[in-house]
Amino acid sequence: QVQLVESGGGWVQPGGSLSLSCTASGSISRFDVMGWYRQAPGDQREMVARITSRSISNYANSVKGRFAISRDNANHKVHLQMNSLKPEDTAVYYCYILLAATRSEYWGQGTQVTVSS
Numbered sequence: 001q002v003q004l005v006e007s008g009g010g011w012v013q014p015g016g017s018l019s020l021s022c023t024a025s026g027s028i029s030r031f032d033v034m035g036w037y038r039q040a041p042g043d044q045r046e047m048v049a050r051i052t053s054r055s056i057s058n059y060a061n062s063v064k065g066r067f068a069i070s071r072d073n074a075n076h077k078v079h080l081q082m083n084s085l086k087p088e089d090t091a092v093y094y095c096y097i098l099l100a101a102t103r104s105e106y107w108g109q110g111t112q113v114t115v116s117s
Contacts, residue, residue: 002026004095004108011114012085020080022095022108031100034071034078037107038091048093049080053100062088085115 008020035050049069051057095108
């Protein structure tokens with residue numbers, strides 16, 4: 001079993017910054033892919049950013065240059081720094097892990113990010 005616990009999020013004005021963190025526990029390894037997805041009301045869940053164990057990352061086009069993902073393998077954490085936030089970034093953000101051993105996927109409970117004036 002795998003648990004993902006998110007922290008961070010909240011409300012910020014357009015142009016502001018927020019950071020998200022996620023701690024994974026359970027049957028995980030440093031080889032797992034970790035990342036963040038988001039889902040706005042009425043929309044499908046979409047990938048925001050993912051990072052491999054070797055810190056190779058990829059981003060959604062909509063966040064490139066504004067968001068930065070990083071990971072701490074020793075402590076099984078993944079972080080998302082979000083800068084220059086826009087109202088369209090408003091969504092519930094979910095931590096994600098893809099287990100290298102089983103190819104199973106797990107999601108956190110989600111944390112709300114609201115960007116508005």
